[in-house]
Every structure is written in C-alpha cells, then in structure tokens.
Ligand SMILES: O=C(O)CCC(=O)C(=O)O
C-alpha cells in the first residue's frame with residue numbers, strides 16, 4: 001500500500017485533536033514512501049502514522065501519556081525509556097537515505113522526537129562570565145627553523161594537552177584556499193542531487209573507502225544528532241579517484257596530503273612535549289591512518305531541543321578539525337562548556353582516547369559537543385588520525401601506555417588492547433556522553 005507517489009500531506013488538522021489518543025499523530029511532513037507506516041487504529045479506520053513527530057511535544061518526554069502506537073520490537077540502549085517505538089522511527093529515518101538534510105529540505109518546522117534531548121538544554125539566563133577563559137591558540141610560525149620558538153611551542157602544546165586536551169593552531173602551513181575548497185567540497189557532497197547522494201548511503205564500512213550516513217551510531221545512541229556525515233578513509237591505503245564522490249574528489253586528495261604533513265609535524269611536537277624522541281609517536285604509526293569526515297549540520301528549526309553532536313571524546317590519536325564561521329563547538333573545561341570561537345584560517349587540534357591511553361592520562365581526550373544552530377548549514381571537516389579496524393594492519397595494531405612514561409609512581413592505568421577492540425567498543429557504545437576509556441582501565 002505504500003506508494004512512492006504520495007504528495008505532501010498536512011496532518012495538522014489531525015494534530016489539533018491531540019486529546020483523542022486513537023489518533024496519536026504529529027505535524028507536517030512531506031511524505032515519502034519510506035516515511036510512513038499504515039497502522040489500523042480503530043475498527044475500520046486506517047491512519048497514516050508519520051514516525052517523525054510527537055503528540056505531546058510541549059510536555060517533557062517522561063510526562064507524556066503512554067503512546068498507544070503498536071510496539072514493533074523496540075530496541076534502545078537509552079538510559080531513559082522512550083514511550084514510543086523509537087526503533088521503527090529510526091529505521092524509517094534511516095531508510096530515507098537523505099539524512100537530516102532530507103527532513104529540512106522537506107520543510108519540517110519542528111524537531112522530530114528521535115532527535116529530542118530528554119531534558120532540552122535551556123539557555124542559562126545567567127551564564128557565568130568567563131571571558132578570561134578561551135582555548136589557547138598556538139602560532140606554528142618558525143618552529144622548523146628556530147629552536148627557541150620550537151621550545152616555546154612545545155611547552156604550549158604540553159600545557160594545552162594536559163589541561164584542555166585541545167588547542168587551535170595558526171600559521172600551520174595549509175593555505176587558506178585549500179581550507180576554503182575543502183569546506184566547499186563538503187557542501188558540494190551534501191548538497192548534490194539526493195538521488196545521486198543516496199548511492200553512497202550505507203552503514204557498512206567493510207571494504208568501503210567512503211561511507212555516508214546520518215549518525216554512525218543511529219541505533220545505539222540515546223539521542224539522534226542533527227547532523228549528516230561522510231567519511232573517507234584516506235590512509236594507509238588511499239582510495240582510487242573513482243572511489244571518491246566527484247564533488248569533493250580532487251580536494252580530498254589535496255587536503256589529505258596537506259593534513260598528513262601537518263599531522264606529522266604535530267605528532268613530533270607532542271612526542272617532544274612528552275619528553276620523548278621527536279619520532280616516537282611517528283614510529284608508533286600514529287600518522288599512518290587517516291579518515292576524513294565531512295560533517296554537515298543543517299539549519300535546525302528548534303536548536304534548543306537537540307544537539308548537532310552529542311557530548312563525546314574522539315576515539316583516535318589526534319583530530320585536526322576545520323570548522324566554518326558558524327560556531328557551536330564546545331569543550332568541557334574546568335567544569336564548564338566553553339565555546340571554541342572560529343578563527344578564520346585556524347585549525348583545532350585535540351587529543352583522542354588513544355593518545356590519552358598511550359600517554360597514561362598525561363594528555364587528556366576532552367569531552368566536546370556541537371550545538372545545533374538555527375542558521376546553517378554549518379560544515380566541519382574532522383581528520384581522524386588512526387588506522388581503522390577495516391584495514392588489516394589497523395585491526396591488529398596494539399595500543400598500550402608508552403613504557404618510557406611509566407614508573408613505580410606512575411604505573412600503567414590501561415590494559416593492552418588493539419585499535420580494533422577499542423574502536424569496536426566505542427562504536428557499539430555510540431555517543432552517549434561516557435568515555436570508552438573507562439572500559440579499558442586497569
Ligand atoms: O563538527 C565539529 O565541530 C566537531 C566534530 C567532532 O567532534 C567529531 O567529528 O568528532
């Protein structure tokens with residue numbers, strides 16, 4: 001009965017009858033074949049139920065009357081039990097293959113309930129004034145030629161990674177034109193014809209260099225994020241050009257080349273900041289694997305009800321992040337969320353869980369998140385340094401605290417593991433606001 005030729009159906013009239021629980025229906029959504037289910041709700045009446053809404057949207061989720069929608073094998077790892085068939089709604093969303101952008105293009109005016117936070121973050125009317133706090137910015141100018149500059153920079157890298165787990169860099173050597181082209185490439189991918197884009201949509205990473213989807217952890221995370229992403233595995237085995245999407249093909253190769261060079265330079269600085277030989281982290285293979293993620297955060301009609309990216313830590317050695325001018329990235333520092341104000345031409349660097357593990361907690365993989373925004377799209381490009389488990393070498397690569405950093409007073413805090421074991425655990429857990437590292441603590 002589900003036809004792909006349905007036109008926009010306005011369900012607002014039905015919604016006005018919210019008191020009538022036999023019609024547990026929502027708001028307006030242009031309907032596609034995959035976004036509706038037919039359920040028999042009364043003796044002789046069929047009602048189209050759109051799974052992207054909620055009847056009691058003005059009420060907190062827990063206080064809503066029980067949803068009478070037929071349950072279809074609800075599976076959720078959520079700490080709060082949803083009172084609707086979340087699994088079915090996630091599946092319906094997934095099957096559209098057009099992500100959050102598809103919903104926005106369809107003209108939704110309210111955030112569907114799969115995206116809603118259990119207790120929406122309401123803006124604090126009295127935010128504490130911490131204008132004294134801002135993420136350190138490190139100028140990399142001259143570090144290869146001038147040993148004094150280099151020593152200063154190493155000291156700053158050390159201080160930043162011990163406290164913030166993050167820093168921004170300027171004069172990093174990647175030309176602004178390349179940064180701009182890369183952001184355009186991300187927009188080009190996400191804004192291409194949706195039928196063409198759908199061909200890249202998958203959750204199966206095996207053997208694929210490019211994966212596009214919305215929320216890698218769609219079925220495990222408690223709250224779906226207002227974000228679509230494509231991921232390209234660029235190293236150690238670079239894709240063939242035809243394996244990459246045409247809107248960003250050339251720039252992905254060029255950007256990856258530049259970001260790997262910069263990554264090597266940063267791993268050298270981090271090695272020195274740990275008091276190790278300059279090549280220590282490079283010799284461990286930290287710069288061998290690279291995945292480039294192109295995030296697209298569409299404008300959100302009710303940004304206070306959802307998140308662009310849930311509070312998380314990264315599961316790699318380091319991430320080099322290029323963000324646009326919109327803003328919304330926040331870092332948890334000294335018990336507060338501090339915004340990383342975009343600086344034109346700058347890049348954000350952060351330690352991931354694997355760096356925290358190998359440094360035995362000397363450098364921290366800090367929690368961060370991205371707010372949803374009324375304006376947009378916001379785009380960012382996250383370059384993850386790690387070998388992915390689908391690469392045969394990455395699967396077996398062992399990670400453990402670096403011996404040279406351990407002592408009687410500083411014994412290993414983490415057990416030996418492999419990148420595969422770590423990443424599998426992280427992915428299965430999804431972004432739920434907890435650190436994957438806890439699972440590997442001795
Ligand atoms: O989009 C951003 O600014 C951050 C993305 C992020 O945290 C990630 O990819 O892990």
Ligand SMILES: [Fe+2]
Pocket residue numbers: 312313314368
């Ligand atoms: Fe992140």
